[in-house]
Amino acid sequence: MNPQWEIIGSEGFKFMGKMNASISHEIKNVLAIINEHAGLLEDFTLMAEKGMPVDPERLKQVAGKIQSQIQRADTIVKNMNTFAHSVDEAKGTVELGGLLSFMAVLTERLATMRGVTISAVASPEPITITTHPFLLQTLIWFCLEAVMENAVTGKKLHLSARADEQGVQVVISGLENTEKLFSSHGFPGRRENALLEALEGNAAVKGEGGEIVLTLPLTFSNPAMAKGEVS
Amino acid sequence: MRVLLIDDEKELVSTLAERLSFRGIEADWVTSGKAALEKAAVTAYDIAVVDIKMPRIGGIELKRMMASEHPHMKFIFITGHGSEEDFKTASEEAGKEYYLVKPVDIEELTQKLRQVMGTQGGTA
Numbered sequence A: 001m002n003p004q005w006e007i008i009g010s011e012g013f014k015f016m017g018k019m020n021a022s023i024s025h026e027i028k029n030v031l032a033i034i035n036e037h038a039g040l041l042e043d044f045t046l047m048a049e050k051g052m053p054v055d056p057e058r059l060k061q062v063a064g065k066i067q068s069q070i071q072r073a074d075t076i077v078k079n080m081n082t083f084a085h086s087v088d089e090a091k092g093t094v095e096l097g098g099l100l101s102f103m104a105v106l107t108e109r110l111a112t113m114r115g116v117t118i119s120a121v122a123s124p125e126p127i128t129i130t131t132h133p134f135l136l137q138t139l140i141w142f143c144l145e146a147v148m149e150n151a152v153t154g155k156k157l158h159l160s161a162r163a164d165e166q167g168v169q170v171v172i173s174g175l176e177n178t179e180k181l182f183s184s185h186g187f188p189g190r191r192e193n194a195l196l197e198a199l200e201g202n203a204a205v206k207g208e209g210g211e212i213v214l215t216l217p218l219t220f221s222n223p224a225m226a227k228g229e230v231s
Numbered sequence B: 001m002r003v004l005l006i007d008d009e010k011e012l013v014s015t016l017a018e019r020l021s022f023r024g025i026e027a028d029w030v031t032s033g034k035a036a037l038e039k040a041a042v043t044a045y046d047i048a049v050v051d052i053k054m055p056r057i058g059g060i061e062l063k064r065m066m067a068s069e070h071p072h073m074k075f076i077f078i079t080g081h082g083s084e085e086d087f088k089t090a091s092e093e094a095g096k097e098y099y100l101v102k103p104v105d106i107e108e109l110t111q112k113l114r115q116v117m118g119t120q121g122g123t124a
Helices: A003-049 A056-085 A096-106 A108-113 A133-150 A178-183 A190-199 B010-022 B033-042 B059-069 B084-094 B106-116
Strands: A092-095 A117-120 A128-131 A156-164 A167-173 A202-206 A211-216 B003-006 B027-030 B047-051 B074-079 B099-101
Touching (some): A003 A108, A003 B010, A056 A096, A096 A117, A108 A117, A133 A190, A178 A211, B010 B027, B027 B033, B033 B047, B047 B106, B059 B084, B074 B106, B099 B106
Parallel strands (some): A117 A156, B003 B027, B003 B047
């Protein structure tokens, strides 16, 4: 395996681990809330056994809160499953609007911990490309991570996609200190460049617009696969 | 005993407060480090129960800020995973006995609160 794929492999594992840790933390929180609501129902039962009045409306309210947390957990687990399956194919069709919305949801907790909000902006028309889905997610995360390290609390970042004759662009906007990001943080760094090469794309930091622009081909050939360097 | 519960999950912290009240412990709750600092500035709390991982101001940083303003205050940390790293950090900050893993057992929390405040076996 060549050095570029060694970097991608090791950084990909880190990305997967980071997202899994975040997802599991969120599931733990949901379980902790369900645990407290179930405990509250138990407390009410013990009170009733002692002859203390219990308001049925209150019981209904607590049951509703448990159901809402179960729905929350269901959404988290569905996203976790979608994320897990993003490694299934080394080349697949990706609708960028859907992928960016998913990235905003996937990274929500990590962004919130840093006091940052990430939202996906819908394109007027669906933009579909053929790419390596997991590597693209990894690249977008590394860009977001680099940006968040420089972001002030309360910052709002936006993910969007656009297409022109040169290809497709994924845009991260709402940035600040873009020159600092480019100069002192050396963005794009070794890992981003390895991913960009694999995806046959390039990255530009636009200081004036406060944007990172990732340009990707509509269809990528995945030459590493063709050469048998990766499976 | 005056208790302040701090966790960014509102449903968790509000329910914990209600359940503690059934056990004779009155607890206020907030969902951010900033709100905790504001609340502690106007109310003299004996003890704070703090989630380690919170947005903006994390639990450890919050503990240090609150402890410098209110040196008499005691702290119990709660965490999602009970990782070795969290345990080590919490132990260094507050002592290993002042550390609980989610989901929190209400009886264990009640016991710890009473233990920390030296009211073990009695009412708060």
